[in-house]
Amino acid sequence: MRIVRYTPDRASEDQAPRLGLMLGDDRIGDLRRAHERMLAGAGDRGAAEIAALRFPGNVAAHLAGGEVAHQALLETAAYLSGDDTGAGGGHALVRKLDQCRLLAPVKPWKIIAVGRNYGSHDKEMSQSGSGFPKAVPSAWIKSNSALTGPFDDIHKPAATDALDYETELTLVISKHCKNVAEADAMDVIAGYMIGIDVTARDVVRLERAEGNQLMGKMFDSFAPMGPWMITADEVPDPMNLAIQTRVNGEIRQDGSTAGMIWDIPKLISYVSQMSLEPGDLIMTGTPSGVAAGHKVEGENWFMQAGDVLESEIAGIGVLRNKIVDAPGEVQWDWERSRAGEKA
Structure with a gap:
């Protein structure tokens, strides 16, 4: 199943998000309304309240409903796959995809990002050229305020001239868990998405010189996600998925999840030393081909306003995001920071 978070009107940004089920490649079934209609048809007087509880506007909240919510998902998916999916009560149960705006499917408690988890990427980024695994995974928490949708614009901050991509x-974590054994790790995955760890490389370098890493990976729109959450049962071999990144149609990254240093069970075992909650996200790293690793003289691969970034993982889908200049006036003096002056 492919679960989406969407608003029914592509042009509106004020509508409350809804959860939907992809029906084929061009239709979305409204899970909440379909569940309500299904229950009402069975004579349940609390149909509206139950449907709202089972299918809130966020995958994370739905997952928190546990097995009861999951069973409701299975039953509602079967209902939507039937013939009786027209308009009911004045509300369409099924809409065309091109009428809707897709949002980041999950708004989590936390996003755990893993760095240099592919030997090829570690090699291109390391001054020593070492591609060997480290003692522990390199990871950090990325703010959920960086989330943006699968087809939304990425805002290029005025602070950076080195905007980079990492597909x-x-x-997506399915339930509350802690200290998960590697043998059990796949059982706590609800599904998979494509994520982009957008990075302002020059800001990151400046921050790391101070022993810090914050804004360079956390500006608004620096975490596009989607286009949907595909449930784990539909991805039988997540450690063997092709990954490709294109900028303006030119292939930049062309790798496979088979290139991970720390595989999925090891990552989950490591990060679950802290409690993981339903809907928490773990970004598993990126292969070689990032702009910062491109060392050809006279060629600049960093993204500029007007560029179109496409991020694809086989069996999941494609994100397509245009780069635009970030709106608003920046109050922090980055030139002073680069000059090494203290505020």
Whole structure:
């Protein structure tokens, strides 16, 4: 199943998000309305309230409903796959995809990003040229305020001239868990998405010189996600998925999840030393081909306003995001920071 978070009107940004089920490649079934109609048809007087509880406007909240919510999903998916999916009560149960705006499917408690988890990427980014695994995975927490939709614009901050892309297989945690054994790790995955760890490389370098990493990976829109969460049962071999990144149609990254240093079970075992909650995201790293690793003289691969970024993982889908200049006036003096002056 492919679960989407969407608003029914592509042009509106004020509508409450809804959860939907992809029906084929061009239709979305409204899970909440379909569940309500299904229950009402069975004579349940609390149909509206139950449907709202089972299918809130966020995958994370739905997952928190546990097995009861999952069973409701299975039953409603079967209902939507039937013939009786027209308009009911004045509300369409099924809409055309091109009428809707897709949002990031999950708004999690936390996004855990893993760095240099592919030997090829570690090699291109390391001054020593070492592609060997480290003692522990390199990871950090990325703010959920960086989330943006699969086809929304990425805002290029005025602070950076080195805007980079990292296409990553992203795991969605299914339930509260802690200290998960590697043998049990796949059982706590609800599904998979494509994520992009957008990075302002020059800002990151400046921050790391101070022993810090914050804004360079956390500006608004620096975490496009989607286009949907595909349930784990439909991805039988997540450690063997092709990954490709294109900028203006030119292939930049062309790898496979088979190139991970720390595989999915090891990552989950490591990060679950802290409690993981339903809907938490784990971005698993990126293969070689990022702009910062491109060392050809006279060629600049960093993204500029007007560029179109496409991020694809086989069996999941494609994100397509245009780069635009970030709106608003920046109050922090980045030139002073680069000059090494203190505020």
